[in-house]
Amino acid sequence: MNPTIIPTISVEEFEAAAMPHVNDLYRTARRVIGNVTEAEDIVQETMLQAWKSFHRFEAGTNCRAWLFKILFHVVSHHRRKWFRLKQNSEQEEEMMMKVAAEAEIPQRLSDEDVLAAFDKLPEDYRAVILLADVQEFSYREVAQIAGIPIGTVMSRLNRGRKLLQGELVDFAAGYGIKVAQSVNRPVAAIS
DSSP: OOOOOOOOOOHHHHHHHHGGGHHHHHHHHHHHHOOHHHHHHHHHHHHHHHHHTGGGSOTTSOHHHHHHHHHHHHHHHHHHHHHHSOOOHHHHHHHHHHHHSOOOOOSSOOHHHHHHHHHTSOHHHHHHHIIIIISOOOHHHHHHHHTSOHHHHHHHHHHHHHHHHHHHHHHHHHTTOOOOOOOOOOOOOOO
16 A cells, blocks of 8 residues: 655745735635624634645745635635524624614715625625725636636626625715716817
């Protein structure tokens, strides 16, 4: 019997390549999943899988993109399980407290307002927007990470941005903030 030999990987090599990206992974998982605890679990599982398969990582390639691909595989694996679970009572209480409290009307949208509007987007659109606009991956890298064709990336990015814009306009209008209309003004002729 011939045992399979797996190359040994030093902890230092893994930490140097993968650990600088943990915060980006967490922020993305948090936005995609929408739950702090689940996002932490997802990132932990992502890093565990990355450690286990680090011997297959090709040095000199984009470790960040490789980690994000693992992250999205972990998310899709757990999505089916999470889809069936109900919201826990803590989240329901938090929502009820937000609904019951009357907030002061802001004069402009805050970061929290933008994030709340972002969280209303369908998960597939949020993921593509996060990867392309926040994490600044190229369309090709987003396609590889999400495991979808590049045309789908462009389509979801375009539709997601339009949905987000619509959410923000509606959100602002709900606070009584008027949205500036673009005005078509004729260009003055120079004599």
